[in-house]
Amino acid sequence: xxxxxxxxxxxxxxxxxxxxxxxxxxxxxxxxxxxxxxxxxxxxxxxxxxxxxxxxxxxxxxxxxxxxxxxxxxxxxxxxxxxxxxxxxxxxxxxxxxxxxxxxxxxxxxxxxxxxxxxxxxxxxxxxxxxxxxxxxxxxxxxxx
Numbered sequence: 653x654x655x656x657x658x659x660x661x662x663x664x665x666x667x668x669x670x671x672x673x674x675x676x677x678x679x680x681x682x683x684x685x686x687x688x689x690x691x692x693x694x695x696x697x698x699x700x701x702x703x704x705x706x707x708x709x710x711x712x713x714x715x716x717x718x719x720x721x722x723x724x725x726x727x728x729x730x731x732x733x734x735x736x737x738x739x740x741x742x743x744x745x746x747x748x749x750x751x752x753x754x755x756x757x758x759x760x761x762x763x764x765x766x767x768x769x770x771x772x773x774x775x776x777x778x779x780x781x782x783x784x785x786x787x788x789x790x791x792x793x794x795x796x797x
Contacts, residue, residue, distance in 0.1 A: 669722040671777045672732045676719025679739060683711025711739045726782045733778040740770035 665673060686708030693704060714735040721732020744766035751759030 665722055666726070666782045667780055668726060668729055668777065668782055669724075671780075672718050672722035672729060672736070675736050675774065675777075676715045676717070676722060676732070679711050679715030679718055679736065681715070683708045683713075683715055683739075686711065707742075710742065714738050730778075733774060736774045737771060740766045740774075744771065 662670070686704050690704050690708075717735035718732045721729045721735070724732065744763040747756065747759040747766065748763035749759070750756035751763065756762075
Protein backbone atom coordinates (compact mmCIF):
# COMPACT_ATOMS: atom_id res chain seq x y z
CA UNK A 653 0.00 0.00 0.00
CA UNK A 654 2.72 2.47 0.98
CA UNK A 655 4.85 1.54 -2.01
CA UNK A 656 1.93 2.18 -4.36
CA UNK A 657 1.25 5.52 -2.73
CA UNK A 658 4.90 6.54 -3.02
CA UNK A 659 4.94 5.49 -6.70
CA UNK A 660 1.86 7.59 -7.40
CA UNK A 661 3.36 10.56 -5.58
CA UNK A 662 6.64 10.17 -7.45
CA UNK A 663 4.78 9.96 -10.78
CA UNK A 664 2.62 12.99 -9.87
CA UNK A 665 5.56 15.11 -8.79
CA UNK A 666 8.06 14.18 -11.48
CA UNK A 667 11.62 15.46 -11.30
CA UNK A 668 10.77 19.15 -11.18
CA UNK A 669 8.05 18.67 -8.57
CA UNK A 670 10.33 16.57 -6.38
CA UNK A 671 12.90 19.38 -6.44
CA UNK A 672 10.24 21.97 -5.58
CA UNK A 673 8.91 19.80 -2.75
CA UNK A 674 12.36 19.41 -1.19
CA UNK A 675 13.33 23.07 -1.73
CA UNK A 676 10.01 24.32 -0.38
CA UNK A 677 10.26 22.14 2.70
CA UNK A 678 13.81 23.38 3.33
CA UNK A 679 12.95 27.06 2.91
CA UNK A 680 9.91 26.75 5.15
CA UNK A 681 11.97 24.98 7.82
CA UNK A 682 14.70 27.62 7.57
CA UNK A 683 12.14 30.39 8.11
CA UNK A 684 10.59 28.60 11.07
CA UNK A 685 14.05 28.25 12.62
CA UNK A 686 14.34 32.06 12.69
CA UNK A 687 11.10 32.23 14.68
CA UNK A 688 12.00 29.43 17.09
CA UNK A 689 15.67 30.27 17.69
CA UNK A 690 16.69 33.62 16.14
CA UNK A 691 20.37 33.82 15.10
CA UNK A 692 22.63 36.82 15.53
CA UNK A 693 22.71 38.75 12.24
CA UNK A 694 24.79 41.60 13.62
CA UNK A 695 26.61 43.49 10.89
CA UNK A 696 24.21 42.60 8.09
CA UNK A 697 22.65 46.06 7.84
CA UNK A 698 20.38 45.33 4.89
CA UNK A 699 18.49 42.87 7.08
CA UNK A 700 17.87 45.69 9.58
CA UNK A 701 15.14 47.12 7.32
CA UNK A 702 12.72 44.99 9.26
CA UNK A 703 12.98 42.53 12.09
CA UNK A 704 14.17 38.97 11.81
CA UNK A 705 10.60 37.86 12.47
CA UNK A 706 9.50 39.50 9.18
CA UNK A 707 12.44 38.02 7.28
CA UNK A 708 11.52 34.61 8.64
CA UNK A 709 8.05 35.02 7.13
CA UNK A 710 9.65 35.77 3.76
CA UNK A 711 11.34 32.36 3.92
CA UNK A 712 8.19 30.64 5.18
CA UNK A 713 5.81 32.13 2.61
CA UNK A 714 8.20 31.60 -0.30
CA UNK A 715 8.85 28.08 0.97
CA UNK A 716 5.15 27.27 1.09
CA UNK A 717 4.60 28.67 -2.41
CA UNK A 718 7.54 26.60 -3.64
CA UNK A 719 6.26 23.48 -1.89
CA UNK A 720 2.71 23.95 -3.23
CA UNK A 721 4.01 24.49 -6.76
CA UNK A 722 5.48 20.99 -6.66
CA UNK A 723 2.00 19.70 -7.43
CA UNK A 724 1.45 22.00 -10.45
CA UNK A 725 1.91 20.82 -14.01
CA UNK A 726 5.16 21.59 -15.81
CA UNK A 727 4.92 25.12 -17.13
CA UNK A 728 2.64 26.17 -14.32
CA UNK A 729 5.29 25.42 -11.72
CA UNK A 730 7.20 28.56 -12.73
CA UNK A 731 5.84 30.48 -9.73
CA UNK A 732 7.49 27.93 -7.43
CA UNK A 733 10.90 28.49 -8.97
CA UNK A 734 10.46 32.27 -8.77
CA UNK A 735 9.39 32.03 -5.12
CA UNK A 736 12.37 29.78 -4.39
CA UNK A 737 14.74 32.42 -5.78
CA UNK A 738 13.51 35.38 -3.73
CA UNK A 739 14.88 34.64 -0.21
CA UNK A 740 18.40 33.57 -1.25
CA UNK A 741 18.72 36.57 -3.59
CA UNK A 742 17.68 38.91 -0.76
CA UNK A 743 20.10 37.18 1.63
CA UNK A 744 22.96 37.23 -0.89
CA UNK A 745 22.37 40.93 -1.53
CA UNK A 746 22.34 41.65 2.21
CA UNK A 747 25.60 39.80 2.82
CA UNK A 748 27.30 41.35 -0.22
CA UNK A 749 26.24 44.83 0.93
CA UNK A 750 27.57 44.09 4.43
CA UNK A 751 30.91 43.02 2.93
CA UNK A 752 31.15 46.14 0.75
CA UNK A 753 30.27 48.43 3.66
CA UNK A 754 32.86 46.69 5.85
CA UNK A 755 30.39 45.70 8.57
CA UNK A 756 30.68 41.96 7.92
CA UNK A 757 33.97 40.82 6.44
CA UNK A 758 32.76 37.26 5.65
CA UNK A 759 29.74 38.65 3.80
CA UNK A 760 31.18 38.17 0.33
CA UNK A 761 31.75 34.47 0.98
CA UNK A 762 28.26 33.97 2.37
CA UNK A 763 26.83 35.87 -0.64
CA UNK A 764 28.73 33.62 -3.04
CA UNK A 765 27.48 30.58 -1.14
CA UNK A 766 23.83 31.72 -1.45
CA UNK A 767 24.30 32.57 -5.13
CA UNK A 768 25.86 29.21 -6.01
CA UNK A 769 24.28 26.69 -3.68
CA UNK A 770 20.83 28.23 -3.79
CA UNK A 771 20.26 30.55 -6.74
CA UNK A 772 22.43 28.61 -9.19
CA UNK A 773 20.86 25.27 -8.37
CA UNK A 774 17.32 26.69 -8.53
CA UNK A 775 18.03 28.25 -11.94
CA UNK A 776 19.44 24.93 -13.16
CA UNK A 777 16.47 22.94 -11.80
CA UNK A 778 14.04 25.31 -13.54
CA UNK A 779 15.53 24.29 -16.89
CA UNK A 780 15.35 20.54 -16.33
CA UNK A 781 12.78 19.00 -18.66
CA UNK A 782 10.31 16.71 -16.98
CA UNK A 783 10.91 13.88 -19.40
CA UNK A 784 13.97 13.87 -21.58
CA UNK A 785 14.05 11.20 -24.22
CA UNK A 786 16.95 11.06 -26.65
CA UNK A 787 15.99 12.04 -30.16
CA UNK A 788 16.12 9.17 -32.65
CA UNK A 789 19.17 9.25 -34.85
CA UNK A 790 18.50 9.98 -38.50
CA UNK A 791 19.61 7.36 -40.95
CA UNK A 792 22.37 8.44 -43.29
CA UNK A 793 21.60 8.64 -46.97
CA UNK A 794 22.65 5.56 -48.88
CA UNK A 795 23.10 3.52 -45.74
CA UNK A 796 21.39 0.24 -46.16
CA UNK A 797 20.13 -2.19 -43.60
